Amino acid sequence: MSRLHWRTALRLLALTFLITLIPEANGYSPFMNNRHGSFSKAPENGTSEHLASPYIAPGGLAALGSKQANKDSFATSQGKNAFEVIYQWKVIDFLYPSLQARNNAIRSRAFIPENNLPLGVDRFKNRIFITTPRWNPGVPATLSYLPLPVQDQSLPLIPYPDWSFHTTPQNADCSKLVSVYRIYVDECDRLWVLDAGVIDTLTNLQQVCPPKLLAFNLHT
Structure with a gap:
């Protein structure tokens, strides 16, 4: 093939590629369809399209979640946030039998408020259950609950079933709760509790119990 023919072929190929990139009148482009998993056909009525997944935009990587003109995107369909805060704490506290008992626990470092972090959660009727594994020292109870409906978003955790079911790490009683990670309420109204039996996971891991x-039984 002559040099002229090669140039003609390359020009036709480039023109074909440009035509492929130009959207049709209805806004369709092969780079904005469901074959790519992130986009769908652009709307014909001129409203902005919701693009749920990241894509490469001019200037870098962007993740778009644009609000449609008719306000029907999944996060704003009801004019509300996607999540509703039920409980929140600056620092987690526990409901002790008395103020003196709480102060004694803090003084002896059996309770170090900033070391308590929630992990597992489940709900049964008017109670929400929360786990606080013993990742660090100073966690006095590892399974607790709070009442529903919410009256105060920062209530202290109530040990479940009560304080007597929670061992102290220094003299671990393996018949009691040591460090609960995950919980699950089944259809028979039972609360299943997975106790790892370890303490100080993030500082000085010790397997004190199996x-x-x-x-x-949540009815008793």
Whole structure:
């Protein structure tokens, strides 16, 4: 093939590629369809399109979640946030039998408020259950609950079933709760509790008791 023919072929190929990139009158482009998993056909009525996944935009990587003109995107369809805060704390506290008992626990470092972090959560009727694993020292109870409906968003955790079911790390009683990670309420109204039996996971890991799985009857 002559040099002229090669140039003609390259020009036709470039023109074909440009035509492919130009959207049609209805806003369709092969780079904005469901074959790419992130986009759908652009609307014909001129409203902005919701693009749920990241895509490469001029200037860098962007993740778009644009609000449609008719306000029907999933996060704003009801004019509300996607999530509703039920409980929140600056620092987690526990409901002690008395103020003196709480002060004694803080003084002895059996309770270090800033070391308590929630992990597992589940709900049964008018109670929400929360786990606080013993990742660090100063966690006095590892399974607690709070009432529903919410009256105060920063209530202290109430140990479940009560304080007597929670061992102290210094003299671990393996018949009691040591460090609960995950919980699950089943269809028979039982609370399943996975106790790892470890303490100070993030600082000085100690397996003080064997792991165990417990079930509590939530009607008793």
